[in-house]
Amino acid sequence: DGGITQSPKYLFRKEGQNVTLSCEQNLNHDAMYWYRQDPGQGLRLIYYSQIVNDFQKGDIAEGYSVSREKKESFPLTVTSAQKNPTAFYLCASSIGRGDEQFFGPGTRLTVL
Amino acid sequence: AQSVAQPEDQVNVAEGNPLTVKCTYSVSGNPYLFWYVQYPNRGLQFLLKYITGDNLVKGSYGFEAEFNKSQTSFHLKKPSALVSDSALYFCAVRGQGTDKLIFGTGTRLQVFP
Numbered sequence: 001d002g003g004i005t006q007s008p009k010y011l012f013r014k015e016g017q018n019v020t021l022s023c024e025q026n027l028n029h030d031a032m033y034w035y036r037q038d039p040g041q042g043l044r045l046i047y048y049s050q051i052v053n054d055f056q057k058g059d060i061a062e063g064y065s066v067s068r069e070k071k072e073s074f075p076l077t078v079t080s081a082q083k084n085p086t087a088f089y090l091c092a093s094s095i096g097r098g099d100e101q102f103f104g105p106g107t108r109l110t111v112l
Numbered sequence: 113a114q115s116v117a118q119p120e121d122q123v124n125v126a127e128g129n130p131l132t133v134k135c136t137y138s139v140s141g142n143p144y145l146f147w148y149v150q151y152p153n154r155g156l157q158f159l160l161k162y163i164t165g166d167n168l169v170k171g172s173y174g175f176e177a178e179f180n181k182s183q184t185s186f187h188l189k190k191p192s193a194l195v196s197d198s199a200l201y202f203c204a205v206r207g208q209g210t211d212k213l214i215f216g217t218g219t220r221l222q223v224f225p
Contacts, residue, residue: 004155035215040121042202042217043156050211058212090155097211100146103155 003027004104006091011109013078013085021076021107023091030096032074036060037088037106046089049074050097078109086111114139116205118216125193126224133188133219135203144206145186146213147177149199156202162186173197193223 004025013019025032031050035043045058049068063082068074074093078085088108092101116137125131137143144163148156160171167179177188188201203216 006155031211040217043215045212048211056211088153092156098144098206100158100161101156101213102158103148105155106153108153 004091004093004102006089006104006107008107009105011107013109013111015111016080018077018079019109021078021089021091021109023074023076023104024072025074025093025102025104026072027093027095027102028071029093029102030071031094031099031101032068033092033094033101034058034064034066034074034076035090035092037090043090046076085109114205114207114210114212114214116203116214116216118201118203118219120219121217122220122222124222124224127195128192131190131193131197131221131223133201133203133221135186135188135216136184137186137203137205138184139205139207141208143184143186144208145177145179146204146206147171147175147186147188148202148204150202150218151199159188159201193221195223195225197221198223 007022033048034046044060047066049055065077090106091104094101146161147159150156162169162179170176200218202218204213
């Protein structure tokens with residue numbers, strides 16, 4: 001089946017630790033995105049990538065980092081510099097810039 | 113700057129009645145407009161989009177949306193609501209020449225039996 005997978009579904013982290021969220025797609029999409037979702041705030045863009053080995057900051061990139069070494073993969077690292085990391089994180093992909101985005105099932109990160 | 117507004121946090125409707133979820137937008141140039149639905153603890157599912165052409169767009173699960181340029185609106189509609197339509201609905205907009213989608217804050221639709 002084609003689609004986007006995110007792992008893990010739930011993640012717990014101690015303060016001061018870095019953690020990496022996985023996002024993989026087999027849709028052959030060029031563009032990939034990371035969003036953060038908090039209650040009542042909709043989705044906010046963290047980072048996006050239009051092609052391999054290139055990515056741009058979104059609206060709330062501070063405390064996060066990404067890489068795009070393969071077309072299929074776009075992992076997100078939440079660093080200890082992110083002051084309030086507890087949230088629901090969504091990965092998405094699209095055929096190209098501006099096309100409709102298809103979303104993964106999400107990872108819920110909780111900082112203990 | 114691009115923006116999108118969903119003025120209602122929640123919409124309640126009885127099963128079998130028509131439903132409308134409102135969305136207004138502000139962009140430079142022609143808008144690209146999208147509707148998504150989210151069920152609890154799940155990712156967003158694409159419902160429909162407007163790029164150009166007919167102002168009435170038909171999408172998945174019997175939903176449709178009407179693009180109104182003069183009112184800068186893109187309201188989501190369905191002629192007869194189902195209890196299973198209960199979910200969180202997001203409107204999103206992208207302006208010409210930009211890469212990013214801007215999402216509204218979401219509207220929770222509750223359909224009562």
